[in-house]
Amino acid sequence: MPAGSKPKAITVAPEVPATADRSAVADMLFYPLLPAESERSLVAGVRRVQTNATNRGTSVGLGVSNRGPNVGLAVEDALRAQIGDAIKSVDRTAVLATGGLDSAVVAALVKDVTGVPPVLIAIRAGLSSPEEIRLQEILAHNLEAPLVTLDHLPRFHLDSLFRLNDGSDFPAGGVFSHVWDAAAEAAADRGIEIVFTGDGGNEVFSPGMASAFDLFRLGRWGQALAVAGRSRDSENTGMLRGLGHAVRNTTLPRSASEGSHYRRWIGDYADDEAAAHRRRRHQVRGLRRAGLTYREIDAHLWLERFELAAARDSTSRVPFRAPIAEIAAPVVAALATEAPFDSNPVRTGCQDKHALRLLGRKYLPLAITEARKIGVADQNSTLLAGADLDEVIARIKPGADWLGLKLDQDFARPTSLPTTEAYGWGRLLTFSVWALNAIA
Numbered sequence: 001m002p003a004g005s006k007p008k009a010i011t012v013a014p015e016v017p018a019t020a021d022r023s024a025v026a027d028m029l030f031y032p033l034l035p036a037e038s039e040r041s042l043v044a045g046v047r048r049v050q051t052n053a054t055n056r057g058t059s060v061g062l063g064v065s066n067r068g069p070n071v072g073l074a075v076e077d078a079l080r081a082q083i084g085d086a087i088k089s090v091d092r093t094a095v096l097a098t099g100g101l102d103s104a105v106v107a108a109l110v111k112d113v114t115g116v117p118p119v120l121i122a123i124r125a126g127l128s129s130p131e132e133i134r135l136q137e138i139l140a141h142n143l144e145a146p147l148v149t150l151d152h153l154p155r156f157h158l159d160s161l162f163r164l165n166d167g168s169d170f171p172a173g174g175v176f177s178h179v180w181d182a183a184a185e186a187a188a189d190r191g192i193e194i195v196f197t198g199d200g201g202n203e204v205f206s207p208g209m210a211s212a213f214d215l216f217r218l219g220r221w222g223q224a225l226a227v228a229g230r231s232r233d234s235e236n237t238g239m240l241r242g243l244g245h246a247v248r249n250t251t252l253p254r255s256a257s258e259g260s261h262y263r264r265w266i267g268d269y270a271d272d273e274a275a276a277h278r279r280r281r282h283q284v285r286g287l288r289r290a291g292l293t294y295r296e297i298d299a300h301l302w303l304e305r306f307e308l309a310a311a312r313d314s315t316s317r318v319p320f321r322a323p324i325a326e327i328a329a330p331v332v333a334a335l336a337t338e339a340p341f342d343s344n345p346v347r348t349g350c351q352d353k354h355a356l357r358l359l360g361r362k363y364l365p366l367a368i369t370e371a372r373k374i375g376v377a378d379q380n381s382t383l384l385a386g387a388d389l390d391e392v393i394a395r396i397k398p399g400a401d402w403l404g405l406k407l408d409q410d411f412a413r414p415t416s417l418p419t420t421e422a423y424g425w426g427r428l429l430t431f432s433v434w435a436l437n438a439i440a
Helices: 022-030 070-086 101-114 130-143 159-165 177-189 201-205 209-217 221-230 239-249 260-265 267-289 294-304 328-335 354-360 389-403 419-438
Strands: 004-007 050-053 093-096 119-123 147-150 194-196
Touching: 022 267, 022 419, 070 101, 070 194, 070 328, 070 354, 093 101, 101 130, 101 194, 101 201, 101 354, 119 130, 119 177, 130 147, 147 177, 159 177, 159 419, 177 194, 201 294, 201 328, 201 354, 209 221, 209 294, 260 267, 260 419, 267 294, 294 328, 389 419
Parallel strands: 093 119, 093 194, 119 147
Antiparallel strands: 004 050
């Protein structure tokens, strides 16, 4: 578990009908984060009791200045320590290889730490783009690693989501959960004892507007504009507009779906948008008063709910570990001021995740470290192919009703929706499954 606070399980007296906490639910509907008040649960009248949680692996710290190549060396040492801790009694390892830089660096370090190439598991079946497939094969060739590809996916079902949400304080998993289970099954069939992922790479090494705002406040306008330019929502969004949004709101950019269908599905919660944003700004300002930079705040809030969305096996056959996420707190603290050497704001070539690319260049070819991975835009159509969605909707409807969601006929036909609605659709599916467990 990443460092931070972990709540105890919530309980409701059986004689008291449970109702949803509207404010807390709205917080999570408009931001993919936990409620803005740390003691809030999604059940009205039930407060969460905080306990001190520790990192799932070994305790790591950087202990170096965030200047020059020392940061890269410290990140490498921290990752190696985390991997070493995870494999103390393990002989066979695997890495979920997406074709991206994050999982490639993890795979290279797993090989270097163990002396044996990990098995690479690549999920294809229409979920990997031609560019991602090419990068997966380059990685396997470079590491001399076995490459296992999942070329056929199981039909979409809710069983994985129900298992993940059984006893969970908050909605866990998503539309990919049955795919992670398929990857875990492939690993277990080959005697794999642990599966590593590259989860956390984006949040730790590519913080986007949070970093741009920090740079702006430090007077590094050129660097701030460069980061804002790389963090635009689309090619049609200007750098100044993106940075201006961050400055005006003094908060993190919105990350939840704001499509017209999504706003209809969330029903009366749509009226709570402004209040949810006020609560989030208040939360961020409190963390600022505690001395955190915006980059650190972004990572802090993400870490609180990281394991809810991270790849994992709902049947507990094979443990999944994300070493980048597990070292996030000390890495972000070291990089919080965005030293010029690490932020690489002006140089030509690949810009994002420069600190991680510096590490990757020690072990991987430039064909991987300098590539910009482009994935498949419409994954929902592939994931949901052949599924009986009418049955799915009927099964989750009591949970959706309890939450106050308004799932209409469009929700029952997600593959006909714009791809921009896919993320919101998956979130509401997970919320509805969680609610069924919450009221059971």
